Amino acid sequence: MARAVSVRRRTIATAAAWLIGFLIFFPILWTIITSFKTELEAFSTPPKFLFFEWTTENYGIVQERSNYLRFVSNSLILSIGSTLVALLFAIPAAWAMAFAPAKRTKDLLMWMLSTKMMPPVGALIPVYLIFRDMGLLDSRGGLIAVLFLMNLPIIVWMLYTYFKEIPGEILEAARMDGASLWKELVYVLAPMAVPGIASTLLLNVILAWNEAFWTLNLTTSAAAPLTAFIASYSSPEGLFWAKLSAASTMAIAPILVLGWFAQKQLVRGLTFGAVK
Amino acid sequence: MAEATVQTAGAPSARNYLQELLPRIVLAPSFAAILLFVYGFILFTGYLSFTDSKMLPSYGWVGLENYSKLWALPHWWRAISNLAIFGSLYIIVCSVLGLGLAILLDQKIRAEGVLRPIYLYPMALSFIVTGTAWKWFLDPGIGLEHTMHQWGWESFSFTWIKDRNMAIYTLVIAAVWQSSGFVMAMFLAGLRGVDNEIIKAAQIDGASNVTIYRRIIIPLMRPVFLSAFVVLAHLAIKAYDLVIALTGGGPGQATELPATFMYSYTFTRNSMGIGAASATIMLIMIASIIVPYLYSELRTGRRS
Numbered sequence: 001m002a003r004a005v006s007v008r009r010r011t012i013a014t015a016a017a018w019l020i021g022f023l024i025f026f027p028i029l030w031t032i033i034t035s036f037k038t039e040l041e042a043f044s045t046p047p048k049f050l051f052f053e054w055t056t057e058n059y060g061i062v063q064e065r066s067n068y069l070r071f072v073s074n075s076l077i078l079s080i081g082s083t084l085v086a087l088l089f090a091i092p093a094a095w096a097m098a099f100a101p102a103k104r105t106k107d108l109l110m111w112m113l114s115t116k117m118m119p120p121v122g123a124l125i126p127v128y129l130i131f132r133d134m135g136l137l138d139s140r141g142g143l144i145a146v147l148f149l150m151n152l153p154i155i156v157w158m159l160y161t162y163f164k165e166i167p168g169e170i171l172e173a174a175r176m177d178g179a180s181l182w183k184e185l186v187y188v189l190a191p192m193a194v195p196g197i198a199s200t201l202l203l204n205v206i207l208a209w210n211e212a213f214w215t216l217n218l219t220t221s222a223a224a225p226l227t228a229f230i231a232s233y234s235s236p237e238g239l240f241w242a243k244l245s246a247a248s249t250m251a252i253a254p255i256l257v258l259g260w261f262a263q264k265q266l267v268r269g270l271t272f273g274a275v276k
Numbered sequence: 277m278a279e280a281t282v283q284t285a286g287a288p289s290a291r292n293y294l295q296e297l298l299p300r301i302v303l304a305p306s307f308a309a310i311l312l313f314v315y316g317f318i319l320f321t322g323y324l325s326f327t328d329s330k331m332l333p334s335y336g337w338v339g340l341e342n343y344s345k346l347w348a349l350p351h352w353w354r355a356i357s358n359l360a361i362f363g364s365l366y367i368i369v370c371s372v373l374g375l376g377l378a379i380l381l382d383q384k385i386r387a388e389g390v391l392r393p394i395y396l397y398p399m400a401l402s403f404i405v406t407g408t409a410w411k412w413f414l415d416p417g418i419g420l421e422h423t424m425h426q427w428g429w430e431s432f433s434f435t436w437i438k439d440r441n442m443a444i445y446t447l448v449i450a451a452v453w454q455s456s457g458f459v460m461a462m463f464l465a466g467l468r469g470v471d472n473e474i475i476k477a478a479q480i481d482g483a484s485n486v487t488i489y490r491r492i493i494i495p496l497m498r499p500v501f502l503s504a505f506v507v508l509a510h511l512a513i514k515a516y517d518l519v520i521a522l523t524g525g526g527p528g529q530a531t532e533l534p535a536t537f538m539y540s541y542t543f544t545r546n547s548m549g550i551g552a553a554s555a556t557i558m559l560i561m562i563a564s565i566i567v568p569y570l571y572s573e574l575r576t577g578r579r580s
Contacts, residue, residue: 013383020377021394024457028397031409043418089309092302100299108307110570115314117566119514121538121555123317125324125548129333149313156306181295210402212517217539227404231521241412248405259400263393266400267461271507 162196407521
């Protein structure tokens, strides 16, 4: 609302909003700061906020003890791999629904989207049994398949909303000029579709990176991503606080960057289109 | 919307036919994948809930036996009542805080663009990571209580996470922290959509700001409340990651929720039939929330 807001009220609101923002961010900030402390300083009395000897030793120790980079590469392979596979399926599907809508296209979309709300426990037993029989437990290929299936509805729907914004007249004009379907796709549609595809990709990489239900239940070590590694620090033990913080910081760092650019998509995707 | 299947005259008819069919052909794989993954697997789970499966699936039909066993388990009742406490507090507190934060952010505050992603971060980060951070923060021996004691506030006590009666509320705290900013974004989008003319008219009539919010703006937010309810309710029923990271369902069964119950009965207690029955009940719970919502959405979509 573009309403007139007095300077005083605006200043108070700004101060309050920033204070709340700081409180919300504090647990994340504290994790990041703790990751640069020694285990001893993580427990110092009174707690030190900024004035301590910054060290990166925790990062080295975490890598050395548990081959941290293997979890990172699993996370990368799973999130990017599942997203690319899903895009392969979803781009043609979304294209078809946006440019050749049938009577029930809207219903079909809503139905697809509703499946994303279903609890994954409903599919856990069959997926587990199939994985066990096919030897897919703790394999990256199997997890990519599950993550792909899990996020497919939201990718199709998201791409559809972006494709829908491309004016159909342009395609018709291209066709009038005698462009073949192939040329129409490559020269007319693709350049206009790229931003929407990029946004969808970004959202899905974040969702797959954070995924824990399937990764915790279907992996043990070989294919385990970062979420499974963090969860393995099961009980709070004082000796590991700084190291856990280092591991956590590395797990959230990419999302802190990507999340900044993807905030619109996050809200749009996680509310199933209730917020545009 | 222009029909993309309109054909130019004179093109060969076989090609025409193919082009007309193409949209369906490319849609089919996604459609089939979703159908199989969601409905196929759900049907299988539903079927298992009527069988005598233990550690392995077995196909002896036992009718409703698993369901009667399930509802006789105090453990399951615990999970259901925990879900009721957790779900209602989570939905109410998140909606109130979300609306409050949205109104605050709507006061033309400075650098709003920087603040919004900060409010959203808890939702964008892995629940496993933030849940683990909260676990350490709430742990009496090393977290908040320990810090307060070191600062000289010896009588400070915050042991909810170790307390059977209070642990469920630590789950609410972490979940509210995680989702409030996200609900804020939903309400903010709603507030930005309010027609300025209505506000101006009310101001000319001498309505105070409080009155404008209470009588005009908040009632206009009804569709946002509804979407927020649906999104939060299904997140609450699905809640799994956060419980695993924060309390693991403990102490004892104090923070067991249906999703963690289902996992433990299926895989660690070797009662796959009961696990499948609990999963089926969760599916029914979620369906009873989203089906009416989708139905009303589709109906209003048709009218406009």
